[in-house]
Amino acid sequence: MLTKIDHIGIAVTSLEAAIPFYRDNLGMEFRGTEEVSEQKVRVAMLQIGESKIELLEPIAEDSPVAKFIEKNGAGIHHIAYEVDDIQASIDKLLAEGVRMIDTQPRSGAHGASICFIHPKSSMGVLTELCQHLA
Ligand code: CMX
Numbered sequence: 338m339l340t341k342i343d344h345i346g347i348a349v350t351s352l353e354a355a356i357p358f359y360r361d362n363l364g365m366e367f368r369g370t371e372e373v374s375e376q377k378v379r380v381a382m383l384q385i386g387e388s389k390i391e392l393l394e395p396i397a398e399d400s401p402v403a404k405f406i407e408k409n410g411a412g413i414h415h416i417a418y419e420v421d422d423i424q425a426s427i428d429k430l431l432a433e434g435v436r437m438i439d440t441q442p443r444s445g446a447h448g449a450s451i452c453f454i455h456p457k458s459s460m461g462v463l464t465e466l467c468q469h470l471a
Contacts, residue, residue, distance in 0.1 A: 338426050343419040343467050344382070344389035348402050349411050352381045352394045359383045359390055371446050378402050380446045391417070391446065415453070417465035423450050426466050430454065442468070 349355040352370060360367045365383035372379045377400035381392040393414055395403035405414055420426045423442045431437055438453040445451035445467055454464040 338420055338429065339418040339466075340421055341419050342388055343417045343465075344391045345413060346391045346393050346415040346417065346463075346465070347412065348393050348395075348405050348409075348414040350394065350406060352379060352392055355392050355394075355411075356381055356383075359392070365390065372396065373444070373446050375444050376401070382446065415463040415465050417451075417467050420466045420468050423452060423466055423468040427452055435459075 347355075356367065359365045360383060365385050368382040368384055368389070370379060370381045374396075377395060377397040379394045379396050381394075383390045383392070393402045395406065397403065402414065427437060427440060427442070431440060436455040436458040438455050439451075442450040442452050445465075447469070449467045449469050451465055451467045454466070456463045
């Protein structure tokens with residue numbers, strides 16, 4: 338079902354303040370920013386080998402990332418795994434009793450199709466599945 342770790346999401350209060358550390362100090366390849374309005378975030382992607390770091394800045398007070406930062410401060414927000422068939426993955430997990438936040442795929446950054454598993458079902462780690470559509 339899973340093909341690789343796709344990215345790790347890190348909640349930040351400001352992309353502009355966070356990008357220089359990852360791009361300049363750590364030397365990751367900056368792949369650009371994008372607004373994902375459905376998730377109420379602005380994201381910056383940085384490439385490291387096969388994987389990516391996704392910086393997440395909330396763009397609304399009721400953004401899940403705003404709520405996360407309010408409670409925990411900035412830090413690791415989620416881990417995302419690539420899957421080859423997101424709907425089949427959702428159906429499998431639902432059939433196995435896993436608590437899904439999304440029972441249908443949603444639109445994520447870079448046109449990917451995404452869904453989230455509730456952290457209560459994944460040992461306290463908010464878990465995303467993503468399928469990159471050609
Ligand atoms: N990682 C681990 N646990 C988390 C969490 C996170 N990122 N966010 C919330 N939780 C935990 C809380 O700590 C809380 O646990 P306790 O009950 O033990 O205190 C529990 O989940 C409920 O949290 P809450 O603050 O009451 O928040 P909500 O129930 O309103 O929402 C969640 C939590 C995960 C369902 C919601 O944030 C969500 O739907 N997330 C998925 C969408 C998302 O995060 N989008 C942003 C990223 C988009 C992208 O990558 O493109």
